[in-house]
Amino acid sequence: MSENGALPRRGKVLTVDTMNVNVKKVDYAVRGPIVQRAVQIEKELKEGVKKPFEEVIKANIGDAHAMGQQPITFFRQVMALCTYPLLLDDNKFPEDAKNRARRILQSCGGNSIGAYTTSQGIDCVRHDVANYIQRRDVGILSDPDNIYLTTGASDGIVTILKLLTAGEGRTRTGVMISIPQYPLYSASIAELGAVQVNYYLNEEKCWSLDISELQRSLQAAREHCNPSVLCIINPGNPTGQVQSRQCIEDVIQFAAKENLFLMADEVYQDNVYAEGCEFHSFKKVLFEMGPEYSSKVELASFHSTSKCYMGECGFRGGYMEVINMDPEVKAQLTKLVSVRLCPPAPGQALMDLVVNSPQPGEPSHQTFMKERTDILSALAEKAKLTEQILNTVPGISCNPVQGAMYSFPRITLPERAINEAKAKGQAPDMFYCMKLLEETGICLVPGSGFGQREGTYHFRMTILPPTDKLMILLNKLKEFHQKFTQQYS
Amino acid sequence: MSENGALPRRGKVLTVDTMNVNVKKVDYAVRGPIVQRAVQIEKELKEGVKKPFEEVIKANIGDAHAMGQQPITFFRQVMALCTYPLLLDDNKFPEDAKNRARRILQSCGGNSIGAYTTSQGIDCVRHDVANYIQRRDVGILSDPDNIYLTTGASDGIVTILKLLTAGEGRTRTGVMISIPQYPLYSASIAELGAVQVNYYLNEEKCWSLDISELQRSLQAAREHCNPSVLCIINPGNPTGQVQSRQCIEDVIQFAAKENLFLMADEVYQDNVYAEGCEFHSFKKVLFEMGPEYSSKVELASFHSTSKCYMGECGFRGGYMEVINMDPEVKAQLTKLVSVRLCPPAPGQALMDLVVNSPQPGEPSHQTFMKERTDILSALAEKAKLTEQILNTVPGISCNPVQGAMYSFPRITLPERAINEAKAKGQAPDMFYCMKLLEETGICLVPGSGFGQREGTYHFRMTILPPTDKLMILLNKLKEFHQKFTQQYS
Ligand SMILES: Cc1ncc(COP(=O)(O)O)c(C=O)c1O
Ligand SMILES: Cc1ncc(COP(=O)(O)O)c(C=O)c1O
Numbered sequence: 001m002s003e004n005g006a007l008p009r010r011g012k013v014l015t016v017d018t019m020n021v022n023v024k025k026v027d028y029a030v031r032g033p034i035v036q037r038a039v040q041i042e043k044e045l046k047e048g049v050k051k052p053f054e055e056v057i058k059a060n061i062g063d064a065h066a067m068g069q070q071p072i073t074f075f076r077q078v079m080a081l082c083t084y085p086l087l088l089d090d091n092k093f094p095e096d097a098k099n100r101a102r103r104i105l106q107s108c109g110g111n112s113i114g115a116y117t118t119s120q121g122i123d124c125v126r127h128d129v130a131n132y133i134q135r136r137d138v139g140i141l142s143d144p145d146n147i148y149l150t151t152g153a154s155d156g157i158v159t160i161l162k163l164l165t166a167g168e169g170r171t172r173t174g175v176m177i178s179i180p181q182y183p184l185y186s187a188s189i190a191e192l193g194a195v196q197v198n199y200y201l202n203e204e205k206c207w208s209l210d211i212s213e214l215q216r217s218l219q220a221a222r223e224h225c226n227p228s229v230l231c232i233i234n235p236g237n238p239t240g241q242v243q244s245r246q247c248i249e250d251v252i253q254f255a256a257k258e259n260l261f262l263m264a265d266e267v268y269q270d271n272v273y274a275e276g277c278e279f280h281s282f283k284k285v286l287f288e289m290g291p292e293y294s295s296k297v298e299l300a301s302f303h304s305t306s307k308c309y310m311g312e313c314g315f316r317g318g319y320m321e322v323i324n325m326d327p328e329v330k331a332q333l334t335k336l337v338s339v340r341l342c343p344p345a346p347g348q349a350l351m352d353l354v355v356n357s358p359q360p361g362e363p364s365h366q367t368f369m370k371e372r373t374d375i376l377s378a379l380a381e382k383a384k385l386t387e388q389i390l391n392t393v394p395g396i397s398c399n400p401v402q403g404a405m406y407s408f409p410r411i412t413l414p415e416r417a418i419n420e421a422k423a424k425g426q427a428p429d430m431f432y433c434m435k436l437l438e439e440t441g442i443c444l445v446p447g448s449g450f451g452q453r454e455g456t457y458h459f460r461m462t463i464l465p466p467t468d469k470l471m472i473l474l475n476k477l478k479e480f481h482q483k484f485t486q487q488y489s
Numbered sequence: 490m491s492e493n494g495a496l497p498r499r500g501k502v503l504t505v506d507t508m509n510v511n512v513k514k515v516d517y518a519v520r521g522p523i524v525q526r527a528v529q530i531e532k533e534l535k536e537g538v539k540k541p542f543e544e545v546i547k548a549n550i551g552d553a554h555a556m557g558q559q560p561i562t563f564f565r566q567v568m569a570l571c572t573y574p575l576l577l578d579d580n581k582f583p584e585d586a587k588n589r590a591r592r593i594l595q596s597c598g599g600n601s602i603g604a605y606t607t608s609q610g611i612d613c614v615r616h617d618v619a620n621y622i623q624r625r626d627v628g629i630l631s632d633p634d635n636i637y638l639t640t641g642a643s644d645g646i647v648t649i650l651k652l653l654t655a656g657e658g659r660t661r662t663g664v665m666i667s668i669p670q671y672p673l674y675s676a677s678i679a680e681l682g683a684v685q686v687n688y689y690l691n692e693e694k695c696w697s698l699d700i701s702e703l704q705r706s707l708q709a710a711r712e713h714c715n716p717s718v719l720c721i722i723n724p725g726n727p728t729g730q731v732q733s734r735q736c737i738e739d740v741i742q743f744a745a746k747e748n749l750f751l752m753a754d755e756v757y758q759d760n761v762y763a764e765g766c767e768f769h770s771f772k773k774v775l776f777e778m779g780p781e782y783s784s785k786v787e788l789a790s791f792h793s794t795s796k797c798y799m800g801e802c803g804f805r806g807g808y809m810e811v812i813n814m815d816p817e818v819k820a821q822l823t824k825l826v827s828v829r830l831c832p833p834a835p836g837q838a839l840m841d842l843v844v845n846s847p848q849p850g851e852p853s854h855q856t857f858m859k860e861r862t863d864i865l866s867a868l869a870e871k872a873k874l875t876e877q878i879l880n881t882v883p884g885i886s887c888n889p890v891q892g893a894m895y896s897f898p899r900i901t902l903p904e905r906a907i908n909e910a911k912a913k914g915q916a917p918d919m920f921y922c923m924k925l926l927e928e929t930g931i932c933l934v935p936g937s938g939f940g941q942r943e944g945t946y947h948f949r950m951t952i953l954p955p956t957d958k959l960m961i962l963l964n965k966l967k968e969f970h971q972k973f974t975q976q977y978s
Contacts, residue, residue, distance in 0.1 A: 013653075013717050013750040013787055016817045020655050028827050039607075063605045066598030080573035084565045090581075109555030114801040116552045118528075151640060151805070154829045162680075164502075166509050187828040191651075228502050261502040298502055312603040314834030316640070316805075328505045338517050339676040340643045344833040345803030 025190040027449075028183055034433055035060055038443040053441035057473050059461045060443045062237070062405045064311025067464040072310055072371050074364045075353045078104075082113045082349050096362040104349050113345045119338035121149025121319070122345070125352040129319050132355030136269075137284035142321065148333070149319050149351060151343045153267045153304035156320035158188045160263060160300045163333060164229050165192045174227030176217060176260070178209070180408060180450035180458070182237045195225040200453060203410065206399050207241035211250050218258060230260040235268040235279070235403030238450045238460040240383070242277040242403040248285045256297050264301040267318075270308035273380035274402035283323060299323040305350045307405065309375040317347030317354075379405070382463040382470055389474040393481050405464055408447065411457050411481070414488035429457040435484065440476045514679040516938075517672055523922055524549055527932040542930035546962050548950045549932045551726070551894045553800025556953040561799055561860050563853045564842045567593075571602045571838050585851040593838050602834045608827035610638025610808070611834070614841040618808050621844030625758075626773035631810065637822070638808050638840060640832045642756045642793035645809035647677045649752060649789045652822060653718050654683040663716030665706060667698070669897060669939035669947070671726045671754070684714040689942060692899065695888045696730035700739050707747060719749040724757040724768070724892030727939045727949040729872070731766040731891040737774045745786050753790040756807075759797035762869035763891035772812060788812040794839045796894065798864040806836030806843075868894070871952040871959055878963040882970050894953055897936065900946050900970070903977035918946040924973065929965045 016024065042056050058066070065071065074097060081087050081101035088098055107124040109115030120126065126144040133142035150156035165173045174195040177185045189196045199217035201207045214230070221227040232251060234243045255262045264282035272279050282301055287294040305317030322330065357372075358364040383401035390398040390409050398409035413428050421431035427448035436442050447458025465473060505513065531545050547555070554560065563586060570576050570590035577587055596613040598604030609615065615633040622631035639645035654662045663684040666674045678685045688706035690696045698721070710716040721740060723732045732740075744751045753771035761768050771790055776783040794806035811819065846861075847853040872890035879887040879898050887898035902917050910920035916937035925931050936947025954962060 012813070012815050013748055014818050015815050016821065018655055018717075019652050019818055019821065023652060023821055023825050026825060026828060028824055061605065063598060065601035066604040068599050071601060071603050076573045080569045080576065083572055084569035087569065092579075108803070109552060110557050112554035112560060112803070114560050114799075114803045115555040116550065116795075116802040151833070152830065158829070163508050163512060166507055184828060191825075191828070228507075259502055306605075310603075313605040313830070314597070314601070314603045316831075316833040324501070326501050326504050329503050329508055332505065332508065332512055335517055336512050336515060336680075339515060339673060339680070340647070341641065341802070342805075344640070344805040344836060346835045347833060 022191050022193045026187045027190070028187050032445075032449060034430070034437060034443060034445060037434065038437060041437070041441065051441065052439060056437075056441045056443055057465060057469060058443045059465060059473060060445050062307060062462055062464065063313055064307075064405075064464055065313070067462070068466050069311050069375060069464070070371075071312065072368065074358055074368045075310060075312065075350060077364075078353055079346060079350060082346070085111075094363040096358055096364050100353060100356070104352060108345065113349060115345070117149075117342040117345050117348060119340075119342050120334060121147070121343060122348050122352075125149060125348050126319075128352050128356040129321075133281075133283065133321060137281055137287070140284055140287045142283075146322050146325070147319055148322070148337065149317075149343045149348045150302075151318065151347065152306060152313075152316040153265065153302040153318040153320075154184055155316075155343065156300070156302050156318055157184060157263065157265065159333070159337065160320065160322075161188050161192055161194065161229070163329065163336070164261060165194045167226055170224060170226070172225045173229065174221045174225035175229045175231060176214070176221070176227055177231045178233060178236070178239075180238050180447065180452055180460075181231075182233055182265070183449060185231055186451070195221070195227075197221040197225070197227050198451065201236070201239060201241070203399065203453070203456075206402070207236060207239040207408070209243065209247055209251065211254055214251070214254055228259070228261055229263060230255055231263045231265065232282070233265040234282075235271055237268065237404050238406045238408045238445075238447075240399070240401040240404045240406050240408060242272050242274065242279065245278075245280045245285060248280055248282060249289060252282065252286055252289060252293060252297060256293055262297060262299045264299060266301050267304040267307045268404040269303065270376065271379065271405060272403040273383045274400055277402045279403070283321065286323070296324060298325060300325075305347060305354055308354075309372045310350075310354060312350055315347040315350045316344050317349075317351040318343075319351055378467065379463060382465075382467060383407075385467070385470065386461070386463050386474065389471075389478065393478045395485055396481060401463060405462050406460050407463065408450070408458050408460050411459065412485075413457050414485060417484070417488035420488070429459060432457070432484065433459055436477070436480055440480050442473055442476060442480075511680050511682045515676045516679070517676050521934075521938060523919070523926060523932060523934060526923065527926060530926070530930065540930065541928060545926075545930045545932055546954060546958060547932045548954060548962060549934045551796060551951055551953065552802055553796075553894075553953055554802070556951070557955050558800050558864060558953070559860075560801065561857065563847055563857045564799060564801065564839060566853075567842055568835060568839060571835070574600075583852040585847055585853050589842065589845070593841060597834065602838060604834070606638075606831040606834050606837060608829075608831050609823055610636070610832060611837050611841070614638060614837050615808075617841050617845040618810075622770075622772065622810060626770055626776070629773055629776045631772075635811050635814070636808055637811070637826065638806075638832050638837045639791075640807065640836065641795060641802075641805040642754065642791040642807040642809075643673055644805075644832065645789070645791050645807055646673060646752065646754065648822070648826065649809065649811075650677050650681055650683065650718070652818065652825070653750060654681045656715055659713060659715070661714045662718065663710045663714035664718045664720060665703070665710070665716055665749070666720045667722060667725070667728075669727050669936065669941055669949075670720075671722055672938060674720055675940070684710070684716075686710040686714070686716050687940065690725070690728060690730070692888065692942070692945075695891070696725060696728035696897070698732060698736055698740065700743055703740070703743055707749075717748070717750055718752060719744055720752040720754065721771070722754040723771075724760055726757065726893050727895045727897045727934075729888070729890040729893045729895050729897060731761050731763065731768065734767075734769045734774060737769055737771060738778060741771070741775055741778060741782060741786060745782055751786060751788045753788060755790050756793040756796045757893040758792065759865065760868065760894060761892040762865075762872045763889055766891045768892070772810065775812070785813060787814060789814075794836060794843055797843075798861045799839075799843055801839055804836040804839045805833050806838075806840040807832075808840055867956065868952060871954075871956060872896075874956070874959065875950070875952050875963065878960075878967065882967045884974055885970060890952060894951050895949050896952065897939070897947050897949050900948065901974075902946050903974060906973070906977035909977070918948055921946070921973065922948055925966070925969055929969050931962055931965060931969075
């Protein structure tokens with residue numbers, strides 16, 4: 001500062017030197033340099049630039065519709081009816097779709113999906129969510145007052161992390177996240193200035209979660225911060241594992257013992273493919289462990305319209321359920337979400353359809369079930385295919401894709417490639433993925449974007465491309481990996 | 490902390506004592522206690538509880554559809570087509586609506602509005618926004634790269650404030666906001682831990698903005714923080730004023746001289762009613778002031794689908810244009826918005842329609858123009874009506890509602906009422922509004938929720954109710970005010 005207390009005049013007010021330092025620390029690999037280069041290459045291809053491939057195949061992001069998956073007819077019918085209610089007189093639309101639309105509109109201000117909703121979300125939608133959870137977690141109650149609708153799961157996750165972030169220095173909130181992780185977590189933790197606390201998933205045991213590793217991580221974190229939050233993604237992104245009931249029980253026990261707030265990211269709850277695997281919600285397991293746990297452990301769980309069989313990412317629908325949250329904190333949460341007025345009403349309506357889909361006997365039931373089953377079976381098939389083909393490549397080893405939408409294979413990189421990457425200041429798997437993109441048009445995300453054990457290298461690949469494209473992708477990848485290994489050996 | 494460095498075990502992890510202190514400081518009046526009580530009363534009425542009125546009339550929030558305003562037909566037609574593209578074969582829909590829908594879908598991944606969009610927003614929408622701005626600000630270029638689509642204007646405003654918040658203690662970012670203000674500003678400033686710097690609008694001069702007051706406020710703030718941002722709402726919420734071109738020029742000059750980043754909240758740009766008033770965008774005035782200013786002053790301006798004639802709040806559409814933003818900061822901004830993936834695609838599509846509405850010669854043009862004009866003329870009439878009737882009440886004085894959707898009249902409260910309120914720990918105008926609600930069912934927001942000069946009292950009332958309801962409201966209010974004054978005199 002200058003003599004009189006005024007700041008010195010600069011060319012610009014807002015520069016990288018004056019801006020929010022936490023924002024600068026944010027990293028977001030899923031939409032990072034690889035994806036930016038892919039977009040550029042697509043433009044170049046359009047402009048007629050010659051490349052050794054004809055199209056970019058994007059397997060970098062869990063965006064089903066972008067990969068050609070068709071929306072669920074019933075969902076879109078109801079959404080069209082909500083948007084343009086004159087269609088309620090059109091006999092092209094089935095009665096069950098009309099009933100859903102009428103019910104949603106009656107719950108909207110002025111019967112319009114264009115009105116602000118209450119900040120916590122449309123009443124009838126929150127009731128339907130609670131009913132869905134009760135059906136899913138047979139025998140366990142759910143209270144609509146504990147449901148908050150959100151702008152995608154992302155919004156809910158950031159909001160809960162925001163509530164939890166407090167303290168300074170050694171008392172600053174530490175947030176335990178799995179490594180590899182979905183980078184929303186590290187990004188939000190950085191933005192909020194919380195402390196990221198890593199625990200490693202066990203690649204050797206199919207990316208499972210070891211309590212001893214949680215214990216190690218917690219112990220280490222207590223030396224320098226206040227670790228009070230434990231985040232779990234199940235089924236896992238980027239790792240595709242599905243946790244066993246026993247593991248979930250152990251995690252809950254651990255959280256209870258160590259006084260941790262649990263965040264369960266369950267956006268892939270319908271995406272379970274492997275035999276012997278099943279989705280168990282944290283809520284259900286918690287309540288089945290008896291009142292000692294169910295009356296005590298604080299839990300927020302998250303769901304979304306973006307994944308599962310519907311893949312409606314663009315609508316930004318989602319919900320969270322909060323369990324055992326202090327009522328005063330809940331009031332603060334309600335206040336906080338009211339500042340941005342409300343989540344998008346169409347996303348709320350879509351969330352309603354997901355939790356209140358056509359029932360047996362309703363006119364749309366058969367078509368709905370067929371569409372849903374077809375999508376989920378195709379994903380199961382592609383999960384298997386991906387694992388099998390990748391494992392035929394020397395230098396690539398891939399755990400079973402038990403659930404979610406991703407494989408996260410480990411790749412062996414020649415020493416010379418690692419050195420060349422380091423010389424360029426690049427993570428070795430970034431170097432690998434960038435070369436893959438330039439030579440084949442395949443767009444993946446390097447493992448370094450998600451975190452991995454020091455000295456190991458991975459990439460994340462979605463299983464979403466249509467089977468024929470996926471086959472092309474996997475074969476090109478195989479060929480590339482062999483060439484790359486040769487070239488750098 | 491206990492001996493071994495571990496924190497003492499508590500009943501709950503997350504309590505009001507352990508939570509984020511900035512969140513606790515957030516205040517949000519528009520959805521505060523009055524509104525919560527109004528919702529309660531509505532429930533009581535439904536349950537048959539006897540009240541001195543039959544319905545709650547909500548004039549607390551700028552939510553046009555909730556007050557019965559009908560959506561623009563063309564907008565909803567295109568949205569239905571985007572949602573359920575099978576309707577593109579339906580001859581009930583006009584060709585221009587179909588063309589718009591096709592164009593938007595072609596810009597979406599997999600031609601689906603259910604795909605994630607790029608984080609900055611759909612390409613063609615950003616181009617259309619830039620074209621709109623160029624038409625609006627005749628002769629001044631707009632670059633689609635400077636356009637970011639947002640989840641309502643709220644999201645854009647919070648994002649820019651987040652970028653700008655830095656420093657500690659005396660170097661902490663100060664954000665200058667008008668008093669009275671739209672409480673999103675004070676709430677976000679509190680949440681981010683920035684410093685709120687108040688400048689007062691001049692009620693005596695129709696809520697205009699005096700540069701000398703800006704100067705005073707800035708000077709005072711420099712004693713304790715680093716005021717580097719100046720926020721303007723034009724047309725004003727809650728005050729309904731429309732700034733003159735001269736005033737905007739003076740503000741820009743001030744910002745240039747004092748090195749302030751300008752944030753222009755222009756969500757009410759089509760809501761100008763008073764004769765002699767006109768909307769001037771900050772961007773246009775900035776560029777008309779010549780390169781000395783236009784190459785230098787940093788500006789972010791905000792627009793929304795929620796206001797104007799469309800009132801599509803539920804879709805959460807919006808955009809911001811950033812001018813003279815440091816390219817490195819822009820890269821940071823793009824990274825930051827990518828963490829939450831993208832704004833809702835339906836909101837983006839709707840924003841596109843607002844900036845690319847039916848043109849002369851297109852089949853929907855006439856209907857569109859009629860609907861638009863009818864809505865805006867009705868608002869203009871209600872603005873006048875509100876001012877006139879309120880000014881007939883002794884003890885209420887109301888500035889002209891030149892624009893936006895609100896009147897913010899000053900009320901004289903008897904000493905005895907003020908004392909009774911204070912004894913209850915309530916702001917006197919909160920006391921007044923709560924009594925009004927209980928006795929008449931009218932739901933307004935007390936001036937204290939927006940800020941006002943010490944010792945003055947106001948309420949904010951929207952002009953959105955249909956004319957007949959507005960008349961009832963105004964007459965009941967008149968009667969109540971007289972009774973209240975008598976009772977406490
Ligand atoms: C594990 C996980 N959580 C949350 C999200 C956020 O999804 P959305 O915000 O679209 O609901 C994703 C998206 O890929 C995810 O993979
Ligand atoms: C001045 C002002 N800015 C911003 C907003 C936010 O609107 P939205 O987020 O719905 O676009 C409002 C809403 O009332 C407003 O009055």
